Amino acid sequence: MGDTTEFQRHPLAWLPNAITLLRILLAPLAAASLWIGFDRAPYDPDTANLLYWLAGSLFLTAAVSDFLDGFLARAWNVESAFGAFLDPIADKLLVGLMLIAFVHGAQYAPPLAVPTFFIIARDITITALRLPPFKRAGVSxxxxxxxxxxxxxEFFAIAWPFIFTGLSYFLKDSLLANESLRSATLDVPWVLSLWFACCLSLLTGAEYxxxxxKARA
Known part of the structure; x- marks a missing residue:
């Protein structure tokens, strides 16, 4: 159903797609804040900390918007082909850029770099298959x-370091001070969730x- 008809059905029919576009804008801003924060940490920790919290705030806002745009589109019955195409691209952009920034901050450590590589490679492949030059006629x-x-x-894996830091602040840094406790509550859940997300990513990518x-045959 066309956009004009959708607008006639609801005056705010444009809002879900606008929220999706906002997520596309927030993705590079959040990732850039995180990247620059990691680079400034050795010599300007105060600015680095500010950029870290800015990145976390932007990311969490973008993650919430992923729920909000779909919820509004369904509630108002204004789902569109454009929104269905744009929404997963916004998610992939947000996830990919944030993971790249984290891998940079972790100095390209394999436990983060390897799943990040496969997640991004999968997302690029599936996005390409949805584009007109590769999309098969009649294939959805x-x-x-x-x-x-x-x-x-993936959102949880990216959000957890920010959530953990916030919890540590309210607990007077007790989690951060104890190295073994920090590893058990931050590093292990973070890496495991990212690898599990990588496995799901490859599985769903294979299905696509x-x-x-099959449609090409």
């Missing part, structure tokens, strides 16, 4: 339920590719 690649769980897990190849 809607976002699956498992892929939605995958995105939620299988559907695309």
């Amino acid at each position: 690649l809607p976002v699956s339920t498992l892929a939605k769980y995958k995105t939620a897990l 590719v299988r559907a695309w190849l």
